[in-house]
Amino acid sequence: MFLADHHTHSICSPDGFVPMVDMAKGAHQAGLSALCLTDHCDFLSLAGERTPDYDWEAPLLQFEEMQHAWGSKLDLTLGLEFGVGFLDEQAAKRVLAQPALDFVIGSVHNLSGKAGGQDFYCLDYSTEADCYRALDDYFASMLRLARSDCYDVLGHIIYPVRYMKGSYQTPIHILRYTDEMRTILRTAVERGHGMEVNTWKGQTLSEWIPILKLYRECGGEIITVGSDAHTPEPIGAGIRETYAMLQDLGFRYVANYHGRRPDFIKLS
Ligand SMILES: [Zn+2]
Ligand SMILES: [Zn+2]
Numbered sequence: 001m002f003l004a005d006h007h008t009h010s011i012c013s014p015d016g017f018v019p020m021v022d023m024a025k026g027a028h029q030a031g032l033s034a035l036c037l038t039d040h041c042d043f044l045s046l047a048g049e050r051t052p053d054y055d056w057e058a059p060l061l062q063f064e065e066m067q068h069a070w071g072s073k074l075d076l077t078l079g080l081e082f083g084v085g086f087l088d089e090q091a092a093k094r095v096l097a098q099p100a101l102d103f104v105i106g107s108v109h110n111l112s113g114k115a116g117g118q119d120f121y122c123l124d125y126s127t128e129a130d131c132y133r134a135l136d137d138y139f140a141s142m143l144r145l146a147r148s149d150c151y152d153v154l155g156h157i158i159y160p161v162r163y164m165k166g167s168y169q170t171p172i173h174i175l176r177y178t179d180e181m182r183t184i185l186r187t188a189v190e191r192g193h194g195m196e197v198n199t200w201k202g203q204t205l206s207e208w209i210p211i212l213k214l215y216r217e218c219g220g221e222i223i224t225v226g227s228d229a230h231t232p233e234p235i236g237a238g239i240r241e242t243y244a245m246l247q248d249l250g251f252r253y254v255a256n257y258h259g260r261r262p263d264f265i266k267l268s
Contacts, residue, residue, distance in 0.1 A: 002265045003243075004034035004256055005236050006079070007105060007155070007198055007226020012039040012059045013081075017231050020062040024070035026232025034075035034256055035235070036103050037063065038226070041095055042083030044110040048117020054095045063100070077258060079103035084110060084141070085150035092150040103257035105196060105226075106151025108141045108159065120160040131164050131172050139180040146187040152257060153224050154188050156198035157181065158207060175210060185211075186218040194222025194255060194262070197246075201227055202237030205245065212249050222255050222262055243267050 009016040010023050020037050027035040041054040063078045070076060082104050085092040096104065109119045115137045125131050138160050146154060156162075164172045188195060195215055197208050215223075225242045229235045243254065247267050255262035 001268065002034070002256075003032045003236065003239060004036070004075070004225070004254070004265075005032055005227050005229070005239060006036045006103065006224035006257075007038050007081070007196060007228050008035065008235060009039055009081070009228075009230045010037055010062060012037075012062060013230070014040060015230060020066040021069050022232055023229075023235065024066045024074055024076060026229075026235040028070060028073055029232075030236035032074065032236050034077070036077040036079040036226075036257070037066075038079035038081040038103065038105050040081050040083065042109060043087050043091070044084055044117055044119075046119045046122055048110055048113070048119075053091070056098050060100060075256070077102035079105065079257070081105045081107055081155060082150055083107045084145070086144050086148035089148070092148075096150060102259055103224075104150070104152045104260070105155040106145050106148070106153070107155035108138060108145055111137050112141055121163055123163070125164045128171075132176075134160055135172075135177060139177050139184070142184050143180070143187065146184045146191070146193075149191065151193060152260060152262070153194040153196045153222065153255075154184065155196055156200070156228070157184065157195060157211060158204070161207070162200055162204060174207075178214065181211065182214055182218060185215050185220055189218050189220045194224065195220060196224045196226055197242050199225065199227050199238030199242060201229060201234035205238050205241055208242070209245065209249070212246070212251070216250060221251070221253065223251060223253075224255050224257070
């Protein structure tokens with residue numbers, strides 16, 4: 001059975017821990033057939049400051065080392081999780097010109113500049129108003145991202161909610177943003193792009209059902225599934241369950257990217 005994790009981070013990410021070669025070992029142990037490393041390139045830091053130009057040297061070296069060690073056992077691809085690439089089109093073009101790049105997840109991790117620019121991970125979600133203020137800003141930025149072409153799939157479209165359900169236990173109704181999400185997903189579909197289901201290490205599964213139904217209504221067919229693992233242990237977490245969920249919802253394929261082009265793998 002084809003089983004791929006399309007969202008993982010190595011030590012080439014600021015919040016990563018292990019070399020790519022160890023991530024490939026983890027993927028092999030988890031029984032995967034394909035692994036995409038999608039290390040971070042964010043134009044904004046946690047605090048919202050502009051980051052320096054992306055340096056491909058370390059990821060390319062590590063990718064080569066990983067291919068050498070595991071390339072005969074796993075379909076390994078080089079991806080990127082590209083945060084707020086739409087903020088600087090020229091810089092985005094330079095990053096995406098990398099010829100070895102197979103796959104790009106477009107993400108929004110930060111508030112807009114006018115709202116402070118911090119990562120949603122760092123915000124205080126003590127009150128319901130805090131949460132909805134952050135989400136209003138988030139979905140406006142997601143629409144800007146969807147209208148850009150600096151991505152192959154939209155990354156974790158429900159990203160801030162993972163922190164709102166944490167220590168604060170604030171009840172959040174993401175379906176309040178159904179109209180915004182429909183516009184974002186339809187825009188991605190019209191531009192020939194897709195979306196990812198991000199299991200967040202296996203912790204976020206059923207939350208995707210309404211989003212996937214909406215995506216299907218918009219004519220969406222391109223889907224990747226990723227764990228967002230930052231260490232080897234959670235690689236592949238929730239991916240089998242997500243494939244089953246996709247089939248139940250009427251999707252027949254998942255995408256596997258090489259050279260920024262999707263191959264469609266039949267779910268079975
Ligand atoms: Zn992310
Ligand atoms: Zn990630």
